[in-house]
Each structure stands twice: as C-alpha cells, then as structure tokens.
Amino acid sequence: MFINVSTKTAPQIVKRESGNMIKTTDPDDVYSGVYAMVSMNFYAYNTAGNKGVSAGLNNILTTGKGDFLGGRASAESDFGDMEWEDDFEDDTDDMFS
Structure with missing residues (x-):
C-alpha cells in the first residue's frame, strides 16, 4: 500500500536512545529506506470544484x-x-567569480 503525505512546515523528528525519546536534526537519521512511524491527519477538501481527501x-x-x-x-x-x-x-576560486 502507498500513501502520499505532505506538510508545509517541517515535522518534528524523534528517535529513541537509551529508552528516551530525543529530537534529532541530523539529516542522516531520515532517508528513503529508514524504518519509522509517523503521525498524520486526514482532511477533506472542496476547493474550486475539486473534492477529495x-x-x-x-x-x-x-x-x-x-x-x-x-x-x-x-x-x-x-x-x-x-x-x-x-x-x-x-x-x-576563479571559477565562480
């Protein structure tokens, strides 16, 4: 199954270390192929004749x-x-001047 989710603001990214949940800003922690759980919300829209979820x-x-x-x-x-x-x-040095 595939689902596409998006956000206009950066999500909080956390990981567990030694039993504690810590925020991470390391870009190497999230990549295509990492195992993760996500929280997401579904919403309906009806804009300019387009309806959907x-x-x-x-x-x-x-x-x-x-x-x-x-x-x-x-x-x-x-x-x-x-x-x-x-x-x-x-x-x-001269390449970009």
Missing part, C-alpha cells in the same frame, strides 16, 4: 536503519578515492 504529515519517530532505496551513490563512494592536488581549491 488528503493526508498531512505531523511527526516522525525513526525506529531503525534500513537499506537506502534510492539509486544515487553517496558522495564518499563517488569522490572518496580521488587523489587531490594541494592547490585544487586555489584553482577553483
């Missing part, structure tokens, strides 16, 4: 790490093995 996202409780579901590689796997010249950063 939508769902809003309230809060997220992460419960475990899962496999990343996206097809994108991590930056570490893309660039981790590169050999860098010491003056690389100096060469890029």
Whole structure:
C-alpha cells in the first residue's frame, strides 16, 4: 500500500536512545529506506470544484536503519578515492567569480 503525505512546515523528528525519546536534526537519521512511524491527519477538501481527501504529515519517530532505496551513490563512494592536488581549491576560486 502507498500513501502520499505532505506538510508545509517541517515535522518534528524523534528517535529513541537509551529508552528516551530525543529530537534529532541530523539529516542522516531520515532517508528513503529508514524504518519509522509517523503521525498524520486526514482532511477533506472542496476547493474550486475539486473534492477529495488528503493526508498531512505531523511527526516522525525513526525506529531503525534500513537499506537506502534510492539509486544515487553517496558522495564518499563517488569522490572518496580521488587523489587531490594541494592547490585544487586555489584553482577553483576563479571559477565562480
């Protein structure tokens, strides 16, 4: 089953550590594939001839790490093995001016 929920404001994201619920702001804690529970609300709308039911996202409780579901590689796997010249950063200064 699939359901699409959205929110105009950032939801609170919490996780449990040592039996306590703590807020997290670490973007690595939430990703496509993480196990989580969410609270959401359903609401009806009737606007400009469009009628329906939508769902809003309230809060997220992460419960475990899962496999990343996206097809994108991590930056570490893309660039981790590169050999860098010491003056690389100096060469890029003119690129954006």
